[in-house]
Amino acid sequence: MDRLHIAFFGPVNSGKSSLINALAGQEVSLVSPIPGTTTDPVRKTIELPELGPCVLIDTAGLDDGSLLGAERERRTRAVIDETDVAVLLSDAMPGLVAELEACDIPMVVYKRGQGIPALIEQIAKAARVEEQQWLTGKLVKAGDCVLLVMPQDSEAPKGRLILPQVQVLRELLDRGCNALCCTPESLQNALKKVTPDLVITDSQVFGPVNSALSPEIPLTSFSVLLAAAKGDIATFVEGSAAIDKLNSNSRVLIAEACTHVPDTEDIGRVKIPALLRKRAGEGLQVEIAAGNDFPEDLTPYDLIIHCGSCVATKTLVRSRTRKALLARVPITNYGIALAKLQGILGRISLP
Numbered sequence: 454m455d456r457l458h459i460a461f462f463g464p465v466n467s468g469k470s471s472l473i474n475a476l477a478g479q480e481v482s483l484v485s486p487i488p489g490t491t492t493d494p495v496r497k498t499i500e501l502p503e504l505g506p507c508v509l510i511d512t513a514g515l516d517d518g519s520l521l522g523a524e525r526e527r528r529t530r531a532v533i534d535e536t537d538v539a540v541l542l543s544d545a546m547p548g549l550v551a552e553l554e555a556c557d558i559p560m561v562v563y564k565r566g567q568g569i570p571a572l573i574e575q576i577a578k579a580a581r582v583e584e585q586q587w588l589t590g591k592l593v594k595a596g597d598c599v600l601l602v603m604p605q606d607s608e609a610p611k612g613r614l615i616l617p618q619v620q621v622l623r624e625l626l627d628r629g630c631n632a633l634c635c636t637p638e639s640l641q642n643a644l645k646k647v648t649p650d651l652v653i654t655d656s657q658v659f660g661p662v663n664s665a666l667s668p669e670i671p672l673t674s675f676s677v678l679l680a681a682a683k684g685d686i687a688t689f690v691e692g693s694a695a696i697d698k699l700n701s702n703s704r705v706l707i708a709e710a711c712t713h714v715p716d717t718e719d720i721g722r723v724k725i726p727a728l729l730r731k732r733a734g735e736g737l738q739v740e741i742a743a744g745n746d747f748p749e750d751l752t753p754y755d756l757i758i759h760c761g762s763c764v765a766t767k768t769l770v771r772s773r774t775r776k777a778l779l780a781r782v783p784i785t786n787y788g789i790a791l792a793k794l795q796g797i798l799g800r801i802s803l804p
């Protein structure tokens with residue numbers, strides 16, 4: 454489930470950090486009478502009454518005249534992309550308000566002394582609570598047997614499963630399905646035991662899994678399911694067509710929302726660039742933007758490939774998709790790009 458991201462914006466010294474500390478009931482951010490105390494965005498994951506799981510985001514003040522001011526302001530503005538509700542400590546910030554309005558982000562103005570319960574109530578009203586969506590959508594019904602192919606390679610976290618796998622497993626149980634898990638190595642054996650109604654695979658092994666399956670068994674991937682739930686899958690499918698137009702002079706941006714330290718089998722840094730270069734030529738340029746570093750100017754790129762977004766919220770993915778479309782740069786994501794690169798996009802079932 455996506456946590457509600459609540460960001461606090463205001464002039465320097467307006468009490469943003471004090472308010473966050475009061476909301477959290479702990480010292481999340483440093484407070485001082487010196488203007489410009491908060492420099493980088495500070496994020497605090499917390500559970501709030503009425504609002505449930507949230508991320509509070511403290512930002513640097515917007516009217517800091519210091520030398521570092523412009524850089525701080527850029528970082529503060531970048532927070533808008535991940536904001537579900539903006540709390541403003543002043544209603545006199547026309548530039549920021551216009552930007553929030555353009556992004557369709559609900560705003561709440563906090564008046565000094567109004568109290569925390571009243572603020573929580575305002576935020577709860579402003580937050581657009583979306584109905585919970587199934588990741589597996591119309592692809593399954595109660596009683597179905599679903600086979601999950603989950604490679605446990607060096608990139609898999611030690612001793613546990615990655616979030617999309619956990620989420621899908623839990624959902625299948627909730628939906629009354631029977632789930633069977635295997636690795637690519639144990640796939641043949643699993644297929645001898647059951648004929649699945651659906652196979653959900655890690656998209657990195659789309660090709661071999663597809664070859665092992667008879668064509669009438671529906672096939673999809675964890676990242677396709679996530680892409681559909683978090684972003685606009687039709688845009689991603691459309692965007693993937695740009696892969697056919699890439700050549701050795703093209704520039705591709707790979708955007709990762711999380712900040713895991715890459716390893717040798719890394720999908721975004723190694724696997725996808727290798728597949729792209731094999732197709733478009735060795736000269737193809739690939740740039741990586743990790744975490745919150747999403748370039749402001751997207752126009753130099755011929756294609757943007759976004760990660761599976763297991764840790765990014767819908768708001769962030771939508772905001773980046775909107776920016777890409779505004780800059781007229783095609784955007785797709787790992788799952789769809791991998792399916793396209795492995796020549797089986799048409800074979801994939803979308804939720």
Ligand SMILES: Nc1nc2c(ncn2[C@@H]2O[C@H](COP(=O)(O)OP(=O)(O)OP(=O)(O)O)[C@@H](O)[C@H]2O)c(=O)[nH]1
Binds near residue numbers: 514
């Ligand atoms: N009287 C009063 N003082 C407050 C209140 N909130 C904050 N302050 C004081 O205002 C000063 C600035 O508070 P901060 O919370 O650090 O303000 P900020 O907006 O985070 O400031 P920067 O990080 O520098 O942009 C501190 O001295 C606080 O003690 C309030 O509600 N009432």
Ligand SMILES: [Mg+2]
Binds near residue numbers: 470482484491511
């Ligand atoms: Mg502060």
